[in-house]
Amino acid sequence: MRAYFAMMRGAYMIGLVYRFGFLFNIAGNLIYMSVTYFLWRSIYQNRETLRGLTFNETYIYVALGSAVFILLKTYVDWQMSFDIREGNIATYLSKPVDLQLYELFTSLGFFLMSLSAITIPTIFLLIFVFRIEVPLGIGLAIFPFSLILAYLLSFCFDYFIGLLGFYTESVWGLSITKEIIITVLSGALIPLQFFPDAIQKILLWLPFQAIYYTPLTMVAQPDLGWGTFLPMLGVQLFWVIALFALTRLFYTQAVKVLRISGG
C-alpha cells in the first residue's frame, strides 16, 4: 500500500508545477458561474419554482457542478493513451503493481491537487462573492462521501476508455464522446428534474446520474432526509462495485492485445 501512496504523492507534486493554470481555471469557473447566474435568472424570471426547484436550489446545483467538474475529471484515459503511445505502459506492467490501482492512485494525487487549488477556492468564491446561501441539512454531511463515490465511478469510465486504447491506440474520439455522454446524461449541467419525464426515468436507471446528480442534489436540497439519501448512496455504491469489477475483468482481455513498440 505504501507504494501506492508514494505514487499519489508524486502526482500531487507534478500538479504543483501548473500553478499558472489554476488561476485560469478559477477565472474560467468564475466566468462560468456568472454566466449561468444570468442564464438561470432569465429562465426563472419571476417564477417561484420550476420543476419543484427554487432558483437558489438550482443555482447552487449548477454552480457547485462547475466547481466539482474539474475534480471528477481524472484524465486517466489521456494519461494511459499517452503511456501506450510512448511505451511507458510496458514498464508499469513489468512492475509488481496492479495497473488499475496504479492509475487510481496517481489520479488521486491530481484529485487532491485540484481539490485544494481549484474546487475549494471556487466554493469560497461562491459563498463570499456570489453570496449564495447554502442551506444546512444532513445532505451537506453526506456530500463528501458521495463525492468520493462519484470520483471512483468517474475513474471507472476513464479507465475503461484508457483500456479501449489498447485496441485503438488513439482515444481522442472515445474520450470526447464519453465526456459528452457523461456531462449531458449525468445532470452535470442541469438538474435531472428539468429533463422531460420519460427521459428522466431512464436516466435514473443509468450509472451516469450517480456521478453528478447524486452529490449535487445533496448540497442543493440537503433536507430531503435519510429516506432519500441512503438509497442514493446505495445506488452509487452498487455502480462503483459493479464497474470496478467489470473493468478488472475487461483488463484481463485487453492486456492480451496490447502491443508496445518502443519505450
Add this chain to the structure above:
Amino acid sequence: MHSLKDYLRLYFMIETQYIKARMQYRADFIISSIGMFFSSLATLGIFWIIFHSIPDLAGWSFMQLLFIYGFYMIAISPMQILFDHIWQIRFHVQQGTFLKYYFRPLNMMFYYMSEMFDIKGLTQLAAGIVILIYASIQLDISWTLARIALLLLTLFSASLVQISITLLAGCAAFWVLDSYPVLGLAWKLREFAPYPMNIFDGAFRFTFTFIIPLGFVAFYPSQLFIQPEEVSAWVYLSPLVGIGLFALTYWVWTKGVNSYTGTGS
C-alpha cells in the same frame, strides 16, 4: 512573394497528403467525428431541455435560438477545421521545433496552420448548415439574393472573430510558454457565444461586446436575420469587427514570432 493562387494550390496539395495520412486511422476518425458532432450540440441540448419548462428565454423563442445556434456552429467551424494547429503551438515553442517554420519562403501563419486540417470539424459545419436552414424555414425568413450575400458576409466576419479570439489566446505561448490554460479559457468562453446577450447585465454585456467580442460570433449578426426591423444600426458594423480583430491578431502573431528566440538546443 507568392500569389494567392499559389497559396491555394499549395494548401490543397498539403491537405490532400494530410488527409491521406489521417485516413489510416479510419476508426478513430469516425469515432472522433461522432464525438465532435455531439459535443457541439451539447449547449443546444440544454436549451432544448430548458424550453420544456418555459415558453421563452429573455424574449427569445426556441426557434430563434436555434437559428442563432446554427449560425454559431457554422461560424466556429473555420477555426476548428483550418486553424486547429494552434493547440500544438505550446509544444513547438517549448521544445524548439517551432524554429522550422522560419525556414521556408512562405507566410509563417499559413505554413504553421497548414500542418493540420481538422476533417471532423466538417460534421459540425454540416450540422450547423442543416440547423440554420431548418430554423429559417420555421421562422419564415424570406431569402433574397441581397440577404444571402449579407449572410455570407456576416458568417465570414463572425468566423474571423472566433479565429481571432482563439489565436490570440494561443499566441500567449510566445510569452508565457504554456498557453494551454489561456486557450482552455477561450475554449470555455466559446460556449457562451450562442447565448442571448440580453440576459447579461451591464458589465458582462459590455465585456462580451467590446472586450472579448463573443457576441459577434453569433448573437449580434443573427439579429440581422431573425428580427431585422429591430436591430440597432451599429450591428451592421459587425463585418468590420471580424476584419479589424483579425488584423490585430495577425499583428500580435507577428510580434510573437519575431520575439521568439528558440530554446537554444
